[in-house]
Amino acid sequence: MVKVASLYDVDQRNDMQGLATDLTYEYPKKDAQKAFHWYKRAADREGFMSDVMACYIVGNTFTSGSPQAGVEKNDRLALRYYERCMLLTGPQIDLDMNVVDGVIPESQLRSRSPRSGNEHYFCSAAFQSGLILFSGSKNGKEQPSSGSDSLVEVDLVRAMRYWKQASMLGHAQASYNIGIMYAKGIGVEQDSFEAGKWFARALHLDDTRKLVVPAHIKLRNWNASKEELGDSLPVQQEQQQPSKPSSSPFSSSGSSSKPMSNAATTSTAKSTRRRERKKPIDYPDMDDSRGKIVALSSAAAVAGTIVWWYMKAHK
Template sequence: MSLIADEQLHTNTYIWSQEKDQVTISFLVPEHCKSKDLDIVIEQQQVKAGLKGQEPVLKGKLYAPIDHFTSLWQLEKNNATPSSNPSSLTASPSLSIASSFAFLSPAHSPNSSVILPAPALTESMTFDTSSQHAIDPSSLPPSLPSSAENSQPNSPISSTTPPPAFAQESSKKYRLLTLHLEKEDQNTEWVVPVSGGYQGNEMDMDPTSAYHLAGWFETRMRDAERAFKHYEMAAEKGHTRAMLKIAAMYEVGKESMEESPVMTPVYPSRDATKAFEWHKRAADGTVAADGTTIGPSDAEACYIIGTTYAAGSEEAGVEKDYDLALMYFQKCMLTTAGHIDFDFSHADDPNDPGLQRKPLRSYQPHTRDERYFCSAAFQAGLIFLGGAGDQDHASHHVNEPNPGLAIEYWKQSAMLGHAQSCFNIGVMYANGMGVTQDVWEAGRWFGRAKKLDGIGNLEVPPGVEVVEWHADRSSDHPNKQANDSAPVGASSSSSAAKRRKKKTKKRSRQQRQQDQDTLKLIVGVGSLVAVVSVITYFVLRKKD
């Protein structure tokens, strides 16, 4: 068994895997930790493991009996970091059926963000605000201010200092502790590591085990009451994924679930306020008094809280606050950037504003971290495009539109294959918003958006011809001028025809002038030759 692909190893939680004869459970302990600092008990069907004087990371009744005489644990010598890739820590590629998921409301789904309309470019190349699809900038969620002095190397974030919890988590070093539990019955396939409480007490277990067990109760056992009870217990103890699950339950409510043909979960009544509170707890993370991160900040929760603050929610009792929205969008990007296998450092290369020679993705964001990073960056750009326009809800950073900064954020997500961001950059270049107007460059971004668009909803606006990403500016291309100030009309073919006709007339005038000059020269030379010939004739005749 291994975790779902998007889940990482954090402190105060564990990951687990299994082979036919063994179950492996791993978690992090502080770098300075020694064997004497550990409290580990392995019995035939009971287990407890963690640091002395602290809540165990693993505790409960095992799913099946083990051979505790041959089972063992080991402490790795090398350092590990929070959010390590679990694929390098687990032993089996098979997926556990106990892997449950957190609900995601459609309204908060990444990549369902509103995109800019494809405007029909007018004579002055401005947005077609008469379109029924035009966006009201005041309704757009905001983004974050930029500050060069706080920029981080190899990171797309160049704004404020990382949130304290994030900084504490990423600055500490840890070692990996692994338990190797030998199965008593090798024919038994474990679905969860822990199936009950420690020494007969049903709820005496660690929060990670409670979360896994709750998923088993919900999806396999159809025991909604026990599932909800275990999710709630895990959430109260700081388990981030359990917080998301509880928040989703409050969003859905038992009223909606009663119509389910499969089962009637014992969900709470719908409560938007509590849903927001649980999402916020997951976004903020949980830090103990000693600085230990109990529950890490979750990207999904950060994105949800950011969009909620950006739009406001009367139902949840949340007022618009663009500064807070920006903070959570930034936190979402900070939380995910370190888990994305991509070098963002070239994004600010002043000699390559079009990124034409950089290895942009040829596919869409495909991991959880990439999707939420792109969504947060996209929403950030929308806010800077429109500006908050509201002194009561935002600071001076976003009170006025900043299309140039909007483009910078969209370029971050565009590099990861976010089609909507590419499209919006094309619109900005075509209209000269935040950048010098460049129809050829717009064509490149539109072309990239079309290739990445899996739905087919992104249509290149009239007046712009699609250009291959690695193409060079060509003399015969209708959009060859980098700073072409000539108006682009409704049809690119008609515009090109007009330009070609104009060039043809100019060449005709030049040719006629050359022909006239040549004729004059010929006539002049001919006249001179004639005069010389006449004089020569009379001179020779006189001599004769």
Template sequence: MSGSDEQLQVNTYIWSQSSDQVTISFLVPETSKAKDLDIVIEHHYVRAGLKGQEPVFKAKLFSPINHFDSLWQLEKNSASPFSSLTASPSLSIASSYAFMSSPNHSPNSSMILPAPALTESLTFEGSSSTAQMTDLLQQTAALGNNNNTDQTVSPPSSSELLNDGLLSSTSQPSSPTSLATPPHPPVGSSSSSQHQSSQQQQQQQQIKYRILTIHLEKEKEGLDWAIPVSGGHKAGEMDMDVTSAYLLASWFETRMGNLKRALDYYLDAAERGHTKSMIKAAALYESDQETVPNATNYPDKDSKKSFEWYQRAADLPINNTNGNDSSDGPDPLACYVVGTIYGSGSSDAQVEKNYEQALHYYNRCMLITAPRIDLDFGVLDQQHIPKYILRNHAPHTRDERYFSSAAFQTGLIYLYGSQPEGETVRSTTTVDVDPSLALRYWKEAAVLGHAQASYNIGIVYANAMGVDQDLWLAGKWFGRALKLDTTQRLVAPAGVQVVMDWDAKEGDDKEEPTEPKSAQKKTKKKTSKKRKGKKRQEHNDGFGLALALGGVTAVCHLL
């Protein structure tokens, strides 16, 4: 079976198989009748969709079928986009169905600025205006002012991430959390209505769909189909729907090692607005023998084209779910990559460092992912964030990873502004220093389990960077960072007590804060409380100065 936990989306299909049958399932508007459908099943070919629109499925089949015994069905009950389909629907008296009796029957971590997401830099001139960026910043800088609305979302599995190019060697962004983190089990997530316009929400609520499933009887029972298609429809090699083009491209890339031919199919689907194909095309333009050693045929490497496709995927409009758009909408990976490229600049792709554009795409990444994250960001407005809100693990889902990564990088830019000391290459645009805004973004990442963001919050409070100095609060955030840090690279500054109990209160005699081991060794040598207090105060006084002079302990940034 092919991905039984895949999600139904508009204008694409999912497929599964048994020993004697292959099923193709996709969504059609709830009001669709048999007369509105264009379905043709032949010995080698299938075309299916709505009349007057591009077919959802149109291709030569992987293997011949018994088209006389094949049939289609239209479920009576409605479904919404992103509904989980755990198994192909079975025929029931509640379904509308038709037998195809003839071919013609048609019914993490290092020690101060954003680094590139990829070792090879890419680029393309951006077109987003300052006004657009400002609008995005206003929406994401205060996620707490929101109302929650429930959605059912199934996070992708490891195999789906690989198919999306997120775990492959040709397309792996530098992220503060490892993409190899075990995927979180499917959960129902609540979303912030602030991240979708009321018009889009109303439109999504008004449009309902039904599941249409085509049951294809295999001519050779017991033969496993690797993919549902083997080529284009009758008109030519590339005459197929975008999902089939994507699946065939994936076959050539992963199974045949022919990256050049895979790119041809990806580009064909990408030009028609298929988001996943845009991401894959961008990755293949950066592939070579070093990144994909087992491949036999490579396309010409072109960093500029690579970034162009990343940016096109990032700039796609939010899917309007009107049944005519083959795009999945803007992709958070693409937004993150584009943001990091603008954040560092790229001589290879002829892109100048532009922090304003970097902020635009980081915030777009957050806008896309926030509605699918099960978290009420309003808790960040409270003086004390409830312990039960805090994640005790690194971000698990794809949305959580890219949201926290983008929030983390955004915080770095606001902490230092567009003219940080020590930078030889400056941003072409101006971003004012705003430590309080940096703190806000880091908190958004930290509550999701981002270790470096938690650490940087501790640095801000300990060093009084735009806020009042609070060593106790700094110790709590350092304690959270150490709990979350699986790399064991983060070390709390000497002289700051690490508070491991998040709900502990300053001066609470029931549980003393725990100092780092290095500090504990020094403490053992002190025999009087007065001496200990004096020594601690002296160290605190010098702590901020050490950071200001670029001491060993500093704000974390990504590799």
């Protein structure tokens, strides 16, 4: 079913140009609706018969909606398919994802980006789920015709949990978002010390060197404790600020750990200098914080996944 979906998802007539002319190739026309139909059928298989890649692609399609495929934006369905993707891949990863409910030992933290397919899909699905739960759905604005069945309530506790799981697998942006939440006291008690640990991890994982840490936050070693405060605790910060910030937009696509646009992270650094107390979900500056944390990635992620699969299948 995934192979059938991919045939409808890529204009293969253009891809086959230059092959031997004595052979006749018959390919279906690109059809986004049929492609989505088959991806969804593969994702809707019961239990472990469900296809992981199909779950992630369907989740991405519902995240942003697709007029070409006749799919409306639906956060609730997007979250359902992302979580199904996590359920399928989680047992195949040699880390205990439940440790995020307590103090995460350094031994349970990947020091590099995801490598295996299961790690890629779990990490990306967890990150995207966190974005949905952090922002929630705005009835009448983002989804005017989808109805209440498509809406998701803000759940900062689950968002934090999913981002911690993504960070365990080496997702730089997820680590950075957790740092912002601790620095600003969003959904948790404000804790600059804890924020310093997550920002340090984000910089360690960020191979683009685009992430910018708020000026008042000191980076901390993962195993540092507040009782042992001293000059030896802060991590070296030579790479905390990029020498020449770029204004080019970046998004966290698929399982890569690319950051938000540098303009957004720079703005975050300025806005987080003002200390705040813990507040309820409806923050006065919540929309501003959403702009700093939320990174759009669905279209790029779907396209990247399809191209990767197609190239692999034709080797």
